[in-house]
Amino acid sequence: MTIPNRFDHSEAAPQISRAWEDAGCAHAEVDHDREPFCIVIPPPNVTGALHLGHGLNNTLQDIVVRVKRMQGFQTLWMPGTDHAGIATQAVVERRLKEQENKTRHDLGREALVARIWQWKAQYETRILGQLKRMGCSCDWRRTRFTLDDVCASAVRATFFDLFGKSLIYRGKRLVNWDTFLQTAVSDDEVFNETSKGSFWHIRYAVIDPKPGEPKHVEIATTRPETMLGDTAVAVHPDPEQALEKVEQELRAKLAEANEKEIPEIKTQLQDLADRRANMLPKLLQLRDMALDGRKCMLPLVDREIPLVADIWAKPALGSGCVKITPAHDANDYEVALRADLPMINILKPDGTINGEGGKYEGLAIPKARKQVVADLDALGLLGEIEDRDIELPHSDRSKTPIEPYLADQWFVAMDQLSQSAMDAVTDERVKIFPERYRKGYLDWLSEKRDWPVSRQLWWGHRIPIWSANLPSQQKAAELAAQVEKLSAGSQDQITHRVGENEDGSYSLFVCLRDENESLEASVEALGLERDPDVLDTWFSSALWPHSTLGWPTRTPELEYFYPTSTLITSRDIITLWVARMVLMGLNNIGEVPFREVFIHPKILDGLGETMSKSKGNGVDPIDIIDRFGPDALRFGLARLATDMQDVRMPVQYECPHCQKLIDQTKKSRSLATLDCPGCKKTFSTQWAESDADLAHPRAAVVSERFESARNFVNKLWNAARFVLMNMDRYQPQPVAIESLPLEDRWLLSRLSTVTQQVTDAIEHYHFAEAARVLYDFAWDEFCSFYIEIAKPRLSDDGLRATTQSVMVHGLDQLLRLLHPSMPFVTESIWGFLNEAASERGIPEPVSTAEFVMTSAWPDSIRHHYDESIERQFTEFQEVIGAIRRIRASQQIQEVVPVSIRCSAASEKLLDPMRPYFASLAGADIVQLGPEARPFEMDAPLAIPSIDIDVHVNLEEFIDFDAELSRLEKLRDQLDKQINGKKQKLSNENFVSRAPQNVVAKERETLDDLLRQRESVEGDIQRLKAKVE
């Protein structure tokens, strides 16, 4: 048997992938004779390449998918990518700006979209390539893209349906306006950044103040330029009561406060009392003026604005009055709705002041702010200026500040839809693991906030709405009638609605179901214009589980695989994505999209930060694969998948010259080049851009946390080599379990247990546990004991054949169990194993599948489990360990004679194991049994909790001092434990209240310890006597 002495993954993996592909191992067709199992991939964004977070996500999916496939399910893993609307457009636009200094408007819609398609093609290829190299067993023939025709028709059908049900509507909304990208971004795409700013106090003059009335109202703002859009100043309708309420709350807090908090609360209470005394009369006065319809003069633009009474004005804060800028502040917008105030938008889409701003028109915000402040100062209307830390919202996409901005948007009404998705989780039609994530899901949905779905972008599903503005309801109805005529031939293709606008005009909205150029042309011929916006990217993602299966067509795949079985994803998109898939699935199909959701941890770097390209700590799985191999990547990731919400993964640069790993630090990960501390040569990092930097070879970003997984792959490979090198003269033969010796029975028993544990663990998404169980079994049991014991047996002609049968079976089962997490190395070994022993198995050999990938998942064979055999074997292992410890402490090189005093029962066990003491512990058993006597000069070692004394003949090796100190240390340890136990057992409460079996166990252990101590003490005395 020729098997290379190293597993070369770079050579083997591509061949294995091709073989699987050629055999169609991962392809799934509808098969009603088998039960379906389906997972849809969380489609990675085509924004960029995958990092380790995706690596983990897809490894876990593949593990589940491979297990299910081996278990005989008709298993489909649906692959694909997401167009990621705003993210992708932003990346391409940024590059356009950097490389060609052009904006999207220079290019135009079509050309920009064409560019993004190019980008998509490039990254989709890269992403799918990454997944393939990781060994993901997706059904690649079914690969989808959220913007492809199949998904598009699902989007259109859904939009049409919701529009028809009036669940999609047009409304005004304060959006997060990104002035760079000139689009609204969702709340989720906004991050806050704290920066130094000022808090300006400004006075507005009261018009015609009566005697005794204030001449000014004072307001304060961090954004003074927004005053250009002010349409009111608000004061609380009942400031006295409001203050009282705040005070009550503070007192309640004070009652529960700890010492630290008390002074602060007291200060606040004092402030409140001051306000009552000094400000309340003025606020009451202003409130009365507001109710009286009095007005202020808005300076600079000289507009009369009313004083209004509104609860939004908090008398406990600032001056108690607040400026109202409905078009640029969410709360003010609410106030304006309540008080029926005009809303004045002062910004152009590019973030400069528009015509409403009078002489400030055309100024960008920072300039306008400066000017407004200066002019107010000149008018003497500027009060105090405080320095303040201000949290400014920024666009996650363009990294520029967000401006709140009132715009027309399309919304999905979420009331019913959210409720349906909540019910699905509450009544466990969808189960979420770990369970703690249910709460976040339910809380978010329970707010039932309407979903703004339009985006002012060019990359995405274009909103299928055509509209026209009409001066009257009459005209709108007439146009609607014409549209009706168009729909005569296509009843289910076209629908419309009329809406009234603020200015009294009417809008006709027409929604077309499918893409249909002639119909569109007819609609446009009637003077309707297509909405320029596209849909939020999550709109198409929400349909993913059914759109990929062909919906709205009722395909056989849809009928068979939907609802899918499970969804494996990370926690940041539980609301954005998971919740929306549930409600869309329920709306479109009437059935949940998946039965279970598993949320896996996020991978953080060594500094505890999430990985991302922009931080420079993102790890490309390919870099890990190049260095450690795909199996090590996967196994290493799988053992990280615990119940935790985060796992930490310190990352290193790999020196391209000497392969040394260099820890990343906050500083080093932002540099373009670094010098290797090992070989002193320079390498470039992912930040390298200049030619000078790029002249140095690039360092991969890796993590040494994959080392032990790589070593494990090597260990498995070598265990397999050993088996294969000992397969000559192998004959498949039936094996009678009962006739097997202890070590074989032990292996079979352990296999039964391990199989059960691994199967259960994966079933419950405990991937780390499955990995650990397999690692320990393979390394510490199969390799360290079974193979070591097999060595002498294989050279014994009488035992060789059985040994081969059991050993091959063990390897076979281990390969199957490990295959889902380490597909390549197991498949490679499987191939060799099939050459050496195509028929194998216990008790009856059978011929095996060509691929381990398509072989059957092992059953846990109950009757192979034998508790007493496992316990006996543990005793044997303890004895081996005891001899090894003595050898190590005495530095013994040669084979040593050993005598073992044990019970008759243990003798029965240990006697057949005699031959293996030589290879496992370098020991030759000369006496064994109750009658065994210590040597003249020996090293005793009692074994905890087992009634066995081991004596090693030290005549030729003994180092008295070493032995004496070892024994004394042992005695001290025993004393400590004995005292602990004695104390415990003398505690009457323990004896009377603890369960009897626990007490009995403690007594037993104490007896044991006492016996050991006695023995050790005797040994010490004897040794001392010898020395003297």
Added chain:
RNA sequence: GGGCGAUUGGCUCAGUUGGUUAGAGCGCCGUGUUCACACCGCGGAGGUCACUGGUUCGAAUCCAGUAUCGCCCACCA
């Protein structure tokens, strides 16, 4: 402000329903290569389980509080 999570040897993490002496990998120390594997074998050192209280015969584990760190959500004239 609300919620979630974490804190266990130098590092990264396990630790099922409370019950002998808290485990692993890496690192460290000692030792060993003809006979599967130095990406290895064998042995060892190293932890008052963040802190304070409580429940209990018994707490890394359950409860309350404190501290530190991280994440999510809301809000900030």
